Amino acid sequence: MTTRRDQILATAAELFAERGFHGVSVVDLGAACGISGPALYRHFSSKDAMLAEMLVSISQELLEVGRSRVAQAEGATEALHALVNWHIDFALHNKALIVVQDRDWASLPEDAREQVRLLQREYVDLWAGQLRKTHHDLSPRRARAMAHAVFGLLNSTPHSGMLPEPEMRAMLERMALGAISARPADGPSST
DSSP, X not given: OOOHHHHHHHHHHHHHHHHOGGGOOHHHHHHHHTSOGGGGGGTOSOHHHXXXXXXXXXXHHHHHHHHHHHHHSSSHHHHHHHHHHHHHHHHHHOHHHHHHHHHHXXXXXXXXXXXXXXXXXXXXHHHHHHXXXXXXXXXXXXXXHHHXXXXXXXXXXXXXXXXXXXXXXXXXXXXXHHHHHSOOOSSSOOO
């Protein structure tokens, strides 16, 4: 069930993605939500608190669902497929949040920024752990680099020319699975 607070956060994410965090006033947010700007303070202590909750909660959700998908999988390969599909769902349905995270990271209060960093590190490590199980000689550093590369691919969806969702989903899945199944080079190229 979607709460009024969730609706406000979703509207704020769309506005922040469109205009930037500093380009949206409390009055703008209230008008878009059908309430007065000051009425937002019944739900959030400040616009900063809204941004913090928006980015912390999505980072928590990424990690929690990711952990759940890994726990339900029968082996590392299936876990990676589940993680890829989960992240595709996230990327296709949270484009505004991806834009806000990329563009307005510096506006995030420091305590929330640290919380998001910790959650994101755990999410990367979740992927890296499964990658190391499928690529036995992969170092932790290379596994994290592979995870970040796949995130870059999947999180590009707000900026890419979009195909209809079923086609986009299938393309992203093929590309991401191809990337994680590729054998990473052992070191710098010697060409």
